[in-house]
Amino acid sequence: MRHLMSPLDLSVEELEKLLNLANDIEHNPDKYAHVCDGKRIATLFYEPSTRTRLSFEAAMMNLGGKVLGFSSAASSSAAKGESVADTIRMASCYADIAAMRHPKEGAPLVASMASRIPVINAGDGGHQHPTQTLTDLLTIRSLKGRLDHLVIGLCGDLKFGRTVHSLIEALSRYEGVEFILISPEELRVPDYILEELRAKGIKYKEVVRLEEALPDLDLLYMTRVQKERFFNEEDYVRMKDFYILDKAKMELAGPEMLVLHPLPRVNEISVEVDNDPRAVYFQQVQYGVYVRMALIVTLLELEV
Ligand code: CP
Secondary structure, X not given: OOOEOOHHHOOHHHHHHHHHHHHHHHHOHHHHOOOOOOOEEEEEEOOOOOHHHHHHHHHHHHOOOEEEEEOOHHHOHHHHOOOHHHHHHHHHHHOOEEEEEEOOOOHHHHHHHHOOOOEEEEEEOOOEOHHHHHHHHHHHHHHHXXXXXXXXXXXXXXXXXXXXXXXXXXXXXXXXXXXXXEOOHHHOOOHHHHHHHHHOOOOEEEEOOHHHHHHXXXXXXXXXXXXXXXXXXXXXXXXXXXXXXXXXXXOOOOOOOEEEOOOOOOOOEOHHHOOOOOEOHHHHHHHHHHHHHHHHHHHOOOOO
16 A cells, blocks of 8 residues: 655656656546546645645546545544544545645644555645645646756745745656746755755756846746744734745746746735736646546546
8 A cells, every 4th residue: 555745756767757657647538437446535634725625526526436534633533632543544444545744744644544544745834745746746847848958936834835945846757857946945845855956956046036037948937925923923924025026037947937826825916917827826726626536536446
């Protein structure tokens, strides 16, 4: 039985196979409409979510399966003190696979150790968000045609942004990838990730000004400054509007540069950018369903 805690749990070859399956699902949805007949997914969400929870549920329904779960700690027995280990033992009796989001780093890993069913990390605190990364990789590969030889700008909260951490780790395995890390000093990428980049000999630079990076990028990955990760309101208020991507800034970028965002966005991308053909963050959401369908099929080891 396999779980997914980090994008690195899949080898590059396994990832390639998964993305190919996701593209096949995209183009031939009818072929997969009954692959999960009789199967259930439990979505165990201790932290708010729109995309991740609903896309897991849509993915399972598109495959012919059913869904059950909870969308907040308050509406589960966690509110009475039940541990994640006991909760997953219960879910193992009700479902065939589970997706868990939790504000504490490592909680899905703890759950996986007590589980009789595959557990997917659907985001753990400021640590990892592997299925967002699968979504990002499918989007990039589908729209750019490759995952190698790309200059990728990551902008915003690079310190607490779990989507950023997972994406850097995943893209670091491809040849010719370079990172431009765009953040205020207080929200820089954690040192352990920079050390990994240095150890692998991957080119990166850290800059504060988005304008400086834009002309060089193949991809811009915008992120939200996350209020829920700050210990004091004052720091959040000071940094929340540090970056705002608008039409004027988009003019500094090349015609082929794609803008991705894991969403939700607050102010960091002006709505006037939404109609720019380079803005692909809503297409990215659709890819998230295909790749989660492919992941469910893969972890359940179903014949397709
Ligand atoms: N991208 C993402 O994780 O969105 P949600 O928090 O809405 O699930």
